[in-house]
Amino acid sequence: MRPGRPGLARGAAPLPIHGELTVTFVIDAHGLGRGFVRSTGPLLRRRRERVSAVRDVTFSVAPGEIVGYLGPNGAGKSTTMKMLTGILAPTRGRLRVCGLEPSRQRTRLAARIGVVFGQRTTLWWDLPLRDSLTLVRHLYRVDAAAHAARSAELTELLELGPFLATPVRQLSLGQRMRGDLAAALLHDPELLVLDEPTIGLDVVSKSAIREFLLRRNAERGTTILLTTHDLGDVERLCRRVVVIDHGRLAFDGGLDALRAGAPTPRTLVVDLAAPAGPIEVAGARTVRVEGPRQWLELSGNPAEVVSEVVSAVARRHAVVDLTLREPDIEDVVARLYARGRDVPREPAPGAG
Structure with a gap:
């Protein structure tokens, strides 16, 4: 098993990766932008206008980090992911992933990253899962012995054994997602890019995937960039979040700093012995x-x-139960968007 790659402390030396390059950050984006030209107006009087999907985005991810990349629909998350994986070329700025320029060195980069899209499978629909994983081995030219060892390890960790002989089209969504994770990790990538990895899954399947990702990060040092609308994923997996809105970076820092930057009220849930009119007390x-x-x-x-x-409520009403609810990240992010301005960024982990 390859030793893990911990995140860089301030002033730490760059890390050698696969003996090819020496990089300080797994992802290093500076002034990143991507524009598109679209046509608008009536058919015979169409106008062409330039639209910026991503504008001046700067962030870096150190080896071993798990970072949540958040934003509403249309914020620029998918465009950023496509630039990181080499599908799209930036129209502005500089981008390096694993020390490589994604759009120009896409083949080399593919051997060093794994990608999972929650709504699209990379597996062969009519083949048994075992055969799909074998084909992945040949695509990435993984040594037979290494493939056998990694496949056995992933089969055990992701509990794939009972359905390895099942055609992918017959797998449940949770089983297929675990198969996609195995396929993305068979070539032992340094970076795992996840786009909605738990979408549509039940609570048990979500928990299993989250625990697997945490273990993978802890034991192998795999860097993970996660985009999701399930804020349970973020709160369980990520110590740091990057928030993008209207193509611009709105926040980059820890969850506590995000909550502090866009304060959201706490809620006290009161269960009374009997229905009553709205409670009126000072401070709530x-x-x-x-x-x-x-x-x-x-x-x-x-x-x-x-x-x-609590004291005021108890004096006036017969109380059965009380629960103090902290705001979840989704509420905090929604409030951040509603403020319509940037929140000051704290230094990103590993930045120096």
Whole structure:
């Protein structure tokens, strides 16, 4: 097993990768931009206009990091992913992935990255999963002994054994996703790019994939860039998030810094013994009532107001249960978009 590649500390020396190049960052994007020309207007009077899908995006990812790349639909996430994997060439800026220029060195890059698209499989639809994985070995020219060892390891970790002989078209969504992960990792890539890897999966399948990715990162040092709308993925996997909106970088830093940069109220959920009108207490505002359950949005610093609010509610009502809910990342990101301006970025891990 190859030793893991931990993230770089400040001032750390660049890391040699596969004996080919010496790179400081697995992903290094500076002033990255991609424009398109589109036609608008009536058929006989069409106008051509230039549209920027990505504008002046700068970020880097150190070896061993797991980074969430977030944004609403149309923000520029998919365009960025296509530039990172060499499908699209940037129209502005500089981009290096594993020390290579993706659009010009796409074949060399393909041998060093793995890509999984949650809504599109890379497996052969009518072949058994085992045969698909064998074909992947030949595509990447993986040594037979190395393929056998990695295939056995991935089969055990992803629990593929029971359906290796099943045609891909007969696999459930969760089984197919695990098969796609195995195919993306058979050639032992340094970088794994994941686009919605848990979309449509049940809770058990999501948990299994998240735990596998964490283990892969911890034991092999695989760098992971993840784009998802499932904020459970982000909170479980990522210590750092990069947020893009309208093609521009809106935030780059840790989850705690994101929450602090776009503060979102905490919510106190109160279960009363019997239905009642909206609770009125200082330091909170009732935002929702469903029978005996009420949702109170806390104002100010929850550490200072929560005990006062709880005491006030308990004095006036028969309380069965109380739950303090922290805002999830989706709420925080939505508030960040609504603010309509950039949040100051904290230094990215490994930046120096």
